[in-house]
Amino acid sequence: MSAATSICAVAVDVALLTVRDQRLHLLLVEPDDPVLAGLLALPGRRVRDDEGLDDAAHRALGELAGLQAPDAHLEQLRTYGEVSRDPRARVVSVAYLALTPTARAAPTHPGAGFLDVAALDAPGAPRLAYDHGRIVPDAIERARAKLEYTALATAFVTEPFTLAELRGVYEAVWGVALDPANFRRKVMGAAGFVLPVSGTAPPGRGGGRPARRYRRGPAQRLHPPMLRPER
Amino acid sequence: MSAATSICAVAVDVALLTVRDQRLHLLLVEPDDPVLAGLLALPGRRVRDDEGLDDAAHRALGELAGLQAPDAHLEQLRTYGEVSRDPRARVVSVAYLALTPTARAAPTHPGAGFLDVAALDAPGAPRLAYDHGRIVPDAIERARAKLEYTALATAFVTEPFTLAELRGVYEAVWGVALDPANFRRKVMGAAGFVLPVSGTAPPGRGGGRPARRYRRGPAQRLHPPMLRPER
DNA sequence: CCGAGTTATGGTCGAGGTGACCCCAACTGC
DNA sequence: GCAGTTGGGGTCACCTCGACCATAACTCGG
Numbered sequence: 001m002s003a004a005t006s007i008c009a010v011a012v013d014v015a016l017l018t019v020r021d022q023r024l025h026l027l028l029v030e031p032d033d034p035v036l037a038g039l040l041a042l043p044g045r046r047v048r049d050d051e052g053l054d055d056a057a058h059r060a061l062g063e064l065a066g067l068q069a070p071d072a073h074l075e076q077l078r079t080y081g082e083v084s085r086d087p088r089a090r091v092v093s094v095a096y097l098a099l100t101p102t103a104r105a106a107p108t109h110p111g112a113g114f115l116d117v118a119a120l121d122a123p124g125a126p127r128l129a130y131d132h133g134r135i136v137p138d139a140i141e142r143a144r145a146k147l148e149y150t151a152l153a154t155a156f157v158t159e160p161f162t163l164a165e166l167r168g169v170y171e172a173v174w175g176v177a178l179d180p181a182n183f184r185r186k187v188m189g190a191a192g193f194v195l196p197v198s199g200t201a202p203p204g205r206g207g208g209r210p211a212r213r214y215r216r217g218p219a220q221r222l223h224p225p226m227l228r229p230e231r
Numbered sequence: 232m233s234a235a236t237s238i239c240a241v242a243v244d245v246a247l248l249t250v251r252d253q254r255l256h257l258l259l260v261e262p263d264d265p266v267l268a269g270l271l272a273l274p275g276r277r278v279r280d281d282e283g284l285d286d287a288a289h290r291a292l293g294e295l296a297g298l299q300a301p302d303a304h305l306e307q308l309r310t311y312g313e314v315s316r317d318p319r320a321r322v323v324s325v326a327y328l329a330l331t332p333t334a335r336a337a338p339t340h341p342g343a344g345f346l347d348v349a350a351l352d353a354p355g356a357p358r359l360a361y362d363h364g365r366i367v368p369d370a371i372e373r374a375r376a377k378l379e380y381t382a383l384a385t386a387f388v389t390e391p392f393t394l395a396e397l398r399g400v401y402e403a404v405w406g407v408a409l410d411p412a413n414f415r416r417k418v419m420g421a422a423g424f425v426l427p428v429s430g431t432a433p434p435g436r437g438g439g440r441p442a443r444r445y446r447r448g449p450a451q452r453l454h455p456p457m458l459r460p461e462r
Numbered sequence: 463c464c465g466a467g468t469t470a471t472g473g474t475c476g477a478g479g480t481g482a483c484c485c486c487a488a489c490t491g492c
Numbered sequence: 493g494c495a496g497t498t499g500g501g502g503t504c505a506c507c508t509c510g511a512c513c514a515t516a517a518c519t520c521g522g
Contacts, residue, residue, distance in 0.1 A: 410483090417480085437490070438488085438491070440487055455478095
């Protein structure tokens, strides 16, 4: 097996999700290559010889979304390596899933912007470059699934937060309406999910009782899990 | 971003699991490189320019374990890309998880053999090459987790099988003892998990009532899931 | 100031899943 | 025939869940 038959390039592509206006949004950028004009793509970077995969993903997030490491949750999603996924050259792409609160999600890179993920399935949706149309559904499904059995939902909100804000995350990511009382019972029943802090959040313009504030608890896994309805 | 800073080699490593003697076993091989003498490694291959990642994993499984595509379940696990994971060169490795029934697991490659995974944690355990000591626990945990909410356990048995054989898979992979009656109730309650076939399996030498035979059902996901005890 | 609307929080109740446990069926070996 | 073993079916207490109701605490219009 000679080296000539096994050299190829490795890239990272990051699917950055956030919740805006009660809806799940995804960061997309315009590719640099003029051949791909009119298409949108996930922010990505080639992996350099002297950096690990996670480092490259953090670099892509910093250069293309203006986010530093502590501002976003980042985890590896899956690797896509079909021979012809990039028509220009053989490139294996390690996809990452990133989550960030809305307040920190302010892309400054030209051509970058957040798109409602519901608009990706609708007719007239923007076309995605490479095989990113396959990566995006995988990333969304991973996020939806991990909300069930991990405390990942807190990565979408800033501390301190109310249970209504946390519930809004679940509703936006899953695309369902949840009963506030049952949601509260399940969150409080999951040991170490959230911890109460003093003070309350003022109600919105419509009124309502002030909500208590919480911060992230030490739990990584949720016991019992927060299962999606309609299984 | 010049090409010179982003070229590296891509490999696949396969963690092939099977159940032997009521215990979970892992296929390990002796690396070709004499520098790594005395260490064991997961079977792996460089990815060629003209093959996809899944194709390379299938090829590794065929060349190093003698298994063809329909004989084993194969799925991507995770990609490991630390800069110094291979001291000889920068190699990014896409790890795969493979499951196969015992009857089909007969490695003919010299230096290849199945090892009880419990022996990997015990003192005096064989050392693993590269970062395979990190890949193996990830593979085992993935298998343990997927038994909970998918029908993957049937990949460890040949059809037709009895519920005792299926229960033996869960007990070997999870390392726990399960109540036969409760196990049966949960399996039969998961729609489409297993389907009955005619006939019975003869009892073992100790006697006992003959067990009914089953084959795989159409279900991919289990509803409700088969949860591990002691959560 | 008052009452309607709104939101947060708390509680109840029945349906269904779970583990612990018991019993019977059907086989082997002595 | 009898003891031992394994498969298959059932019972029961406990827990979690969704659906639903009740109360608390605030805003807003009059």
